[in-house]
Amino acid sequence: MQIKRRHLLAGAGAMALSTASGARADDVLQQIFNTRSRSAWNDQFDGRYSAGQTVQTNQPIFSPATLGYVQQAISDYQMIEASGGWPVVPSTTKLELGVVDPAVGPLRRRLMISGDLDRNAGMSNAFDSYVNTAIKRFQTRHGLPSDGVVGEYTFKMMNVPVSTRLMQLRTNLVRLETMANSFLGERYVIVNIPAAEIEAVENGRVVQRHTAIVGKVSRQTPILNSKINQIIINPYWNAPESIIRKDIVPLMQKDPNYLNENAIRIYKHGDLENEIDPRSIDWHDPATPDYVGKLRFRQDPGKINAMASVKINFPNKHAVYMHDTPQQGLFNQLMRFESSGCVRVQNVRDLVVWLMRDTPGWDRRSIESQIKTGESVPVELSQPVPNYFTYISAWSTGRGAVHFRDDIYGRDGSTDLQLSSAY
Template sequence: MKILSPIVAVVVLFLVFSCNSKSEKKEEELQKTTVKVVPELKITIDSVEISKFYEAYPKLAKFQKGALALYKKKNSTQLWLDNKGIVEFGHTLFNKYKGLEQEGLKANFPYNEKINPLFENTSENKLSKVDTDLMITNLYIYYALKVSGVDEKTTRSLEWLLPRKKVNYQVFSDSIYKKATISDDKKSKMFSQYYKLRDALHQYREIEKKGGWKTIEVGEDFKNFKIGDSVAAIGQIRERLYISGDLKENNKSNVCDSVLIGTMKNFEVHHGFTPKSIILKEHIDELNVPVSERIKTIIANMERCRWIDPELEKGKEYIEVNIPEFKLYLIRDHEIALTSAVVVGKAMTKTVIFSGMMNNIVFSPYWNVPTSIINKEIKPGMAKNKNYLAQRNLEWNNGAVRQLPGKNNSLGLVKFLFPNSNNIYLHDTPSKSLFGSESRAFSHGCVRVQKPRELAIELLKQDPKWTPERIDKAMHAGKENWVSLKKKIPVYIGYFTAWVDRKGELNFYKDIYQRDESLVKLLTEE
């Protein structure tokens, strides 16, 4: 056998490897140009499949209408699955659902035992692809409703008549189809106060995790603390204020000094008190409200924020009244143009939570006495005193009773009308001393304004005919004078017992109509 020389052998090997290399390259190029086409996953989910699902999972029946609308828009195909499994947006939804506690809500989807295995990749998942997609759709609707607040029927039963933010499943569905975010980090989907309270909730839950604050102990004969007093309870007050962040540094001194009094004044302002230079028993009681109760209050007010349409606060000019705060604000161009103390309805004659459009200011108004007051107060008074009407500047008018204009008129010198079925309006009052009270629930339901003249001047600012001098004259004319506003102004009367102000300070107010407890119960028992 003829043996190849070393040189020839090298040439042969080069040719072999060269040929092999060329063939491999051709194969690689062929693989690159040959794309394996995997058919797009298409699962039919029509009304028949949907009906079967709700027969199997009756606790979700209230979501059926919403689910039908979502699948109809997608031509009866799946929303959450592709060839690889659950789409990324589905996992985002699940994470948001698991984080509901951060929103002051409970994550208690009716079929948690079915939904959790879908995302945790456990062997416990026995659902078909159709049922998997439907289960996630129901989780989506559940989540959407949760973060939008309880339904309108429920809020009306809670006597909340402000305009509700609408839940539109078609709008929600756009998030699914576009795989858009359902995160609210941009802080634009909700009433802005919601996000401020959510931050406060996180802060107070952190305080709770660390043990909260201890009860400040004072004797039954306690009257007050003032600068210079030295007792263990003062050190406890200092510690309590430090834990809540009201006091920046804690020197642990048991001596009451100007720093502590200054901090307590700020605390009093943000808890509905008139600030004082002494610490009273009522202030100690407020300090002793447990952090767990404060958390409940924050959660209740976050829920109220879910009901508010965020478009409301985008208005150029509007009036807002917060009943528990006893305050009115005129907002113009997103800034506070006027603040006034108000008196609101007593517990038996609550001021209604609603909105209206202010269209008229009435100077030197008559007061048309409500039938209920005529029956309960005026008729019994007339039976005892034949001069009852004249002594109170009252007169009969077409079978009713009205009070003549003047400084002693129950509506004062001016009223502000926004037509509504509750017959609620804003007005002046001759009883100015009531504005000095910390709790101002004294009226029959209407809202008495401490600064009616200033409010009238602000509302008529754009009308050159109505100068402050002319307004003063009209208020004291003793003759009723109706003025139509050139532009109607929205008035919102709300009820918030926790509120973060524009300086970022968290405020708590007394639940004067006892509305928080039933709302918290509703949220925690769902």
């Protein structure tokens, strides 16, 4: 069921009015803090700690512990909703350390209710070190840069009503239940699409986390289960037909040297002996996309190769894979939905070393040496590693440590969770 933005804003406005007076705000907070289920939360607070548990853990997203914490989070958020929710924080000005502004009061109440700021921090209009630490925690829980500055993106995340977050938690609980109690393997890899993050899990613990670039809305990364069975060092890149039609043809119309400058060669499928000269093709002919879409566009290995140093293969009907990238700056972006469906992996060589650990003759030193040669070498893994592409936009790593991400592909049932549409 879709929740209309105007209904949410109306509800949010009502919540803001209900907490306008200090007495009412204190009543709401007192109800929440006095609830038995919250009594176990740590009430001690200083400039380093917030009310709930730590946000970063080595707990896999698919684990019985995560499932239990999400169930508890649903109970906590039901109680928050029943107590009047949290106030809307006015987004009229940027809030940061040292600022004194009337909006800091609602900000403090908002952070206390969600468990990011301890109630012993007190109420005032001053953005002090307590609030700064709490904001960083809130930002980490929401996949935002933890800079302690309340700007546009933090305001958007903060002002999603508790009723919408509760719905998001329930939706994701169903997804988690299908996997969290299953045996996924002693070693496995999880790609969480909304979080644009990868977990390498071993013996029930996350041993590596990697930032990822996943598919844009128009070319979505699919949900899948498979096994990583091959690593290609210094891979050739074969452009998918969709990229040939949608990207390469328009680029060649603008710049006839594009293919040569990017070391991309054209062949007929099954014939790598006879290269086709790009100058023999009329790139402006309306029939060209249909013609070249049937050809093979292969990029030579090298630093400008679309997959850079390594490609991680696994059988799947979508023809997607994981890989390195020469565009390392993309990993610093807030919204990392830039690919055509495949997954780019930051610090991918660390992941490759872990994947190839049981394959004789391949360790970090030999992998790095092979990369330096520039020669393309496929390596079959002695022990294929299960991998899972999943869509989890809300989960929890502990009491009061609930994570939310942008519902980038619009699968959670409310357009108000597709916050990137407004970025």
